[in-house]
Amino acid sequence: MRTNKIKIIVSFFMTFVLISSVFQVQTAQAYERIPTAGIAINGKMVNGIDPIKIEGIYYLPLTQLSKILGYNHITFANNTKTYEMTDGSTVVRATMGGTQARRGDEFIRIHAPRWINETAYVSLQAASSLFNSFIYFKPQNGSIQVEKPAQRYRVQPGDSLWLIAEAHHTTVQSIKSANNLTSNIIYAGQILKLPVADQGKEMEPVKEKKPVENKNPAPSIDVARNILNEAQNYIGAGYKFGATLNEAPHLFDCSSYTQFVFGQHGIQLPRTSRQQAELGTPVAVEDLRPGDLVFFTNTDLYSDGRVGHLGIYMGNGDMIHASSSRGVHIASNFLNIGYWQENYLFAKRVIQ
Template sequence: MRLKVKSLCLVLAISLVFSTLFSSPNAVNAEFKQMPTAGVYVNGKIVNGINPILYNGEYYVPIIYISKILGYNHIIFEEGTKTYQLTDGSTMIRVTMGGTMAKRGDGYINIKPPLWTEVDKTGYLPLSSASVLFNADITFQKSDGSIRITTPANFHLVQKGDTLWRIAKAYHTKLDVLKAVNNLTSNTIYIGQKIKLPPKDQVQEREPEKEHEEPKIIQKPSGANLADKLIAEAKKYIGAKYKFGATLAEAPNLFDCSSYTQLVFLNNGVEIPRVSRDQASIGTKVSSLEKGDLMFFTTPDLYSDGRVGHVGIYMGNGAMIHASSSKGVTITENVLQNPYWSKNYLFSKMVIE
């Protein structure tokens, strides 16, 4: 009898260990395996290492580390809901442990639920979910135990709840274009299927729906014209370096494109959103540029969904001042005649009058 009681206690103890290790709603007692440190290759070049786990036959990676590798350096964790908010300067992602949907920009995408571990107090993303969240092709290479990442994504990995219409909307293309690229004659798709993404000239984000949302004026300007004051403020930071997902706490030494515009406007009493995608939703679209307008561009070498990926401030006389990923805070003359910027220009918005 004593032996049976001891055996029962041992079983309960083991069960308790597993149930506290994974406190996510999807499963708490399934077996997992800690994998050796994996080298992380981005577009064929090794950039870092990461410690994945194998759970229910799928590889998971720590959210914080995979986010930073992909440039989402501004990370906020909400303890109460076990939610991570990740920002790279273009897009804000919100993902909750155990959730089957995540917010990317102003839309929602289906994902396989991430896990929360009590042992190291951190969240893990399955590679399939990381792929759709970060617009990248992410796989585990069994031959050498590495994580291979291709950016921007060439495929969308179908998740539970996906439809072709939702996928087309998420990648800013049309349903018939998506079907044609994949030689599909019906709308039937299955979980795990790779849906090839259209070429870059067939995906482009249009102006966000919140076209006329107004910025928050927290201090009325006085003295000089506000547009002139904005440009004068913007010039103060010329030469500052660029960092994906830079926070305002890192200013004025480090900026991303949208933390730069946010700070310039904030220091002139105008509060605008944090990321370029959300900044594109305020103000009024203009066809004729004026000093102080925000200019928005896509970044095809980073995102395959044609999203707003960059923002700058129009200075007048054809010039734009902005935080460039290659040059830091700089001025680009004749921006709409520049081969790169003119090709990727989307639209501009009047934020101040």
């Protein structure tokens, strides 16, 4: 009797090993490698990328795509297989195998990212949702095309108009109007037009008044003066989307610049412009003081009016900031310049 039990256990174990081995082989063979494809942003070829195909769906390597799109600050939690990436304005977060991701403060639905040969892959649809772009394969030349910022959205399984509106900082009615929808019924794979950005700008952070960690005991007027002096030390430093603090003071994006400069004087700011916009107290334009943070949207990056840029008010109508076109520099009388007027959102005071 004991011998029969041992035989049964051994047989079960061998069967399990055989099934596991077959599963591993099938998993290894479940994708097709595609020749390196050119990747174009708004019609301009910028790089190459190495797609794979799984069950007829194109997938792209996540970290390679992130860097191409300017999300250069990338962290990875190996225990959960979770990536966080930022371009300095918005943080995106995706977990391998998960169908719910995060972009900024919003949860979004995506195709589950795949973990293959120690590499993360995302479908074109998932990549579109994560990076506020519309990404598709162009069979005529075998390229990956990126429309950025997104003007269209492909509905994901489990989506609703409310979820899509929340993720794109708009309203259900605006989406319905843009697409001539008479009901709230949508279906996976459906392509929706996104409302144009000037129909709304993100003002929610101005209402938030999270406390600022301040380790500097000096009077606020002195702290502001010292921060502005510090900020001017880096005029001419280069710009890099998603720059890390390890790259300071030679390379910055807008929010790593403010984080670095304020941090040198005991005021701890979070990493992205959207997170920094949640701090401090709102300030009207006519009440701006040197050291206040001024926030803008960036229509070149985001189609939904979200916070996309910030600078430090210097007084006399001037702002010092790290811009993608000129690096760290002073924008004189910035609120009389059309671009900054059109994209201005609000100001916050973090030096109290």
